[in-house]
Structure formats: C-alpha cells, structure tokens
Amino acid sequence: MTQAELRESLRNDVVQAARDLLGATLVYGSMQARIVETEAYRGEDDPACHAYRKTTMRNMVMFGEPGHAYVYLNYGMHWMLNVSAHEPRRAAAVLVRAAEPLAGIEGMQANRGVERLEDLLSGPGKLCRAFGITRDDNGSDILAANSPLRISAAEESVREIVAGPRIGIAEGKGHDIPWRFMEAERMKWVSKPRPRL
C-alpha cells in the first residue's frame, strides 16, 4: 500500500483504516516500530468513542482532518496515540495499541526503563512512553514527510489479521464489538488482554 492509498483509507471508514494501519511503520526521530495492534473507535454509533456525543476541547482533533494525531492522557498517567480516520463531517480514530521495535531501540529502553523487547511497546501507554509521545504531539499531521511523528504505509499488505473485542471497554458500551485488530504472524508483540469481570 502506498502512502497515498493509506491517506485515502483514512478518509473512509475507521474500521478498514484500523486494518490498513497494521504493518505500517511508526517513526519518531530515530525510533521506528512496526504497528501490530490497533482498535477502531467510531463516533456515529460507538458509545466507547470519545466523539460519540459532541465535540469538546479534548476530542476536537477527531472531528478534524483525517490522518492527524489525537493524543490524550488516560488514568492520569498514560498517553494514548490515535490517528483520526473518517468521512467528511464525521469523527473517528484508530488507537495504536502495540508495535514491534525496529530502530532506535536503546532510546526506547531508556524512556521505558525496561530492557526486554517484548515489554517495550506491547500496550498503548507503553508505546507512548517509549517514543516520548505527549500532548505536544496532539494534532500533528501524521502523514506529512517532515512531521517529527509520522506513519509510513506498509509496503506489503499483512497476510492474516486476527480480530477480537476491544480492551478495557465497560459493559454496555460496545465491549464485545470486534474492532481490535492484530497481525497474526506477530502476536508476540501484542498487548495482553485484560482480565474480565
């Protein structure tokens, strides 16, 4: 998939965009990682999406141009990286949940205070900590070649995708909608499901 095709995908449905982001490369400074796990959050019909009700100060970016970073703080201590993806006049985003470290690994280890490669990027909070992603990156154009934080499209399409229910969603808020996507051949880099009630 070319960069232009990825851009086009982000202008359509967020669920397909979440699948298309698998295998893409996340780049920040000298750090690079392959995205292996994503989740779709769609404003129109998904109560778990921050854009489900209306635009607020926090979720503005999700209502803006597709292909921009929506970064927010969760549980008071973890930054979450999303990419806006939707048709005109709608709001939705893909949560980037896990990645396989490729380059700049020493920097990630320093930021995380962890050595083991499988623990470096295997969760949305871990990934942002390792890359040093914070509120400063909110709203940045993630497809622009000169942006510090960017994503370059997967050169070859991912062979097999595993889908499952999203993580950490309260019951009644679409907790069983299977919009969590993982690269089947790279499950060792994926975040662990949280225990259920």
Next chain:
DNA sequence: AAAATGATGCTCT
C-alpha cells in the same frame, strides 16, 4: 496463573 491493588490527573456533568 490469575486476580486485586495502588498510582495518578484530566475531562466532562
């Protein structure tokens, strides 16, 4: 091996 817990702060009602 699974479940409970505490840290921690911003956003929205």
Next chain:
DNA sequence: GAGCATCATTTTC
C-alpha cells in the same frame, strides 16, 4: 465528584 481506551507490583489460589 465520578469515571476513565493502563501498568507494574503484590497477593492469592
């Protein structure tokens, strides 16, 4: 004031 799109550590089976 309640409720989180989490994580690492501790406690319990």
